[in-house]
Amino acid sequence: MDEDVARRLKQIALELSHILYDGDTLTSEQSSYIEVARESLEASCHCK
16 A cells, blocks of 8 residues: 555544544444544555
8 A cells, every 4th residue: 555545544543533532423424434444544554
């Protein structure tokens, strides 16, 4: 995976984790976004 993409995914994950820890209720769109980001991060880790 391209390093810029991996870096961006990590930034997205950080932003989403702040939403979670603020205790806000996630919409289904946010939940699926988190799932996609998590899967992408896992895939990028396995590629290295």
